Amino acid sequence: PIGVTGELCIAGDGLALGYLNNDLLTEERFVPNPFGEGKLYRTGDMASWTAEGEVIYYGRKDSQVKIRGYRIELGEIEESLLSFGSLRRAVVNLHQKGSEKSLVAYYTADGTVTAGDLRSWLQARLPQYMVPDYFIELDEFPLTGSGKIDRRSLPVPEAQLQAYRSPETKTEQVLARIWEEVLGKERIGLDDNFFEIGGHSLKAIQVISR
Known part of the structure; x- marks a missing residue:
């Protein structure tokens, strides 16, 4: 319907037959056309119609994540x-x-x-x-x-720990131990940045609660 976001699909005489030497992807993207003859190509792009018949593009379907x-x-x-x-x-x-x-x-x-x-x-x-x-x-x-x-x-991310400088005061030692437990890492030092070694807002709340 007009104004509803959905996947942009293409059909018609200009449509390719499929992906070269990639039957699995061809089967996934080139599907039977429920509106007419031939195949319908699923682009993976998200879009919607306007009342004037124009298409508004929102981005890739696979670029939206939930975290x-x-x-x-x-x-x-x-x-x-x-x-x-x-x-x-x-x-x-x-x-x-x-x-x-x-x-x-x-x-x-x-x-x-x-x-x-x-x-x-x-x-x-x-x-x-x-x-x-x-x-x-x-x-x-x-x-x-x-x-x-x-x-x-693309390479798998790894936490980048700074050159190790050991915690000195009792408070620093307690905090370092809490960070290590929450982040699942060893030898966290005074110069390590919480967010650069795998921390985020939810883990920060766990640190605060401890």
């Missing part, structure tokens, strides 16, 4: 990253390890750009739940045979 109770458009985070200026490309992925979900930002840049720079930039523009847990700089993005970014080949 910690929030629905997030990954493309919105990517646009905010690219507005930093010195980034050439940026991609945000959802990484899941067990039941733990985290947002990971991958980027290529001109010059030196740190995770702290990008985290501060996004925190001033987006809600905290949309700020990625990890930032990974790449020399180049892995590409598929068709030249698109190969998201499945």
Whole structure:
């Protein structure tokens, strides 16, 4: 119906027969056309009709994720990253390890750009739940045979611990132990940044409660 968001599909004489040498993807995307003859191609793009017959494009179907109770458009985070200026490309992925979900930002840049720079930039523009847990700089993005970014080949994030400097006071020792328990890590030191080693808002609440 008009104004309702759905998946953009294409049919007609100009439609391809399928993906070359990829029967599995062809079967998934080229489906029987319920409105006429031939096949219907599911683009994976989300859109809606206007009353004037125009199409409003909202983004990729697979770019919307749900994490910690929030629905997030990954493309919105990517646009905010690219507005930093010195980034050439940026991609945000959802990484899941067990039941733990985290947002990971991958980027290529001109010059030196740190995770702290990008985290501060996004925190001033987006809600905290949309700020990625990890930032990974790449020399180049892995590409598929068709030249698109190969998201499945992006590196798995790892917490970047600073050179270890041991907690000194009793309070520091207690806090470090709590961080280690909540984050599931060992030897957390005085210079480690909670959000750069896997922390997020829900884990922060666990730390506060302890």
